Amino acid sequence: MPRPTTQGYYASHWRSLDYFNLYRLTLAVALVFTGLLFDASDLFRAGSSERFQAFAYAYLLIAALFVLGIRARWPGFQIQLTAHITADIVLVMLMMSTSERLAGGMGLLLAISIASGGLVGSGRLTLLYAAMASIAVLLQHAFSILGGSQRMDSFFQVGLLCAGYFAIGWLAHALTRRALQSETLAQRQADELALLNRINALAIENSPDGLLAVRGDGVVRHASPRALALLGIAAPLVPGVTRLADCAPELARALSQQCGPRTAHTLSTQAAQLRIRCIPLATPDDSRVLVLEDQSQAEQAAQRLKLAALGRLTANIAHEIRNPLSAISQAAQLLREDTHDPAQAKLTTIIENNTRRLDRLVEEVLTLNRRDRLNPVGFEGATLAALIDELRQTEEIPADAVIVSMSDTARFQFDPDHLRQIVWNLLRNAWRFCRKQAGSIHIRLLTQSDAAQLEIRDDGPGLTPEHQGRLFEPFFTTDAQGTGLGLFLARELAEANHAVLAYVPGTDGACFRLSVHGRE
Known part of the structure; x- marks a missing residue:
């Protein structure tokens, strides 16, 4: 379970406070052992060793309780840090009062507490901790002088110790301020980097081009979903493990010849005709980014x-x-x-x-x-047959030249003006290029799955393969009297009605199929 956060402090502050308290626990254990080890020696004043041990045990108990507060992160960070420093000052002063020989050495321990408090607390209240320690040391020394155990000239040594407290406090304050600024800057840059990574991830996921990152040894480092779709790769890739030659061998062979920012390769897959650009990243492992562009798009x-x-x-x-x-x-x-x-x-x-x-x-x-102005109505075989007969008469096509077969179960939705324009264009083209004999044009309406298919086929010469690829381009025509917009207009109107108009190769003459999805 994650620990609660505190406003204005990072997790590193609490971790540092935990380490500081670990030092306190270690020191308290050492002081307890010192009291037990030198119980009968002249290190302490007469009858003061028991008080020293009591203070040491109290110090150890308080340090153990501080562990619970740090784990719970309650109360606030600054309150806990101040309580830690105050406990150090009070208990160290009490233990100093039990022995003149320990007083000087233990006074130096407060310098560690002040420096640690400044570093852990990011410089806040460091000078206050130095002032508290100085006042405590001066009071303790004054009581020692009144008790007759110290002389007046020892104030100079105590004054140097207090000056050291302030020097250490000021130095800790300055260093931690700089460290805090660096940490804040690093955190801001980390947040910006994380945001940039999210933006890059969204851009890659939604890019119309596929992106592949490949190491110099052919191992795939990253593959966008679009790249996998364009390459027809269904199995999931393991970044850093899967090799390009295993998942896309044709692409690997093409890249083995030449790879540079100005070189481009073409590759045909089941999904698309691809243009591949290779962009080296100038990294030690010779990584490169492959941009897969769908040429049809x-x-x-x-x-x-x-x-x-x-x-x-x-x-x-x-x-x-x-x-x-x-x-x-x-x-x-x-x-x-x-x-x-x-x-x-x-x-x-x-x-x-x-x-x-x-x-x-x-x-x-x-x-x-006007292709986007839709007003779809329901069509069936009889309605469509009546429309075809009307257009046949308008074009003055003999009745026996057109064979119409309609499925009784065919139902679909289409804009009537758009359907009239599409059928008119296809019927006029069929009559223009057919043999103009009985049965030269065959029109049939079929049902297949959830789609209705209208096919218009003639017995003309058909289309050459080079012309088939340009059939639906605007202003392309093989007839000197044509405008080159008929088939293009028919396909645009079909797409506006969510239908597909396509040329059907492999038949005698020319055959066009209009597929309307979503039966009524």
């Missing part, structure tokens, strides 16, 4: 920054574009109605096609900026 962060800048730009200019765009479109229509020249009619058609393309681009950008 870095790419997503860069894309979010790019999209944020794009959103700010387009939000400001989209409305300004639409007005002159509408005027250009109307002017082109009027020119086509007033002219009979085929060349001019072709030029006006080009103008109208491009104005429609720009208008669609503006509409997609504005839709992207």
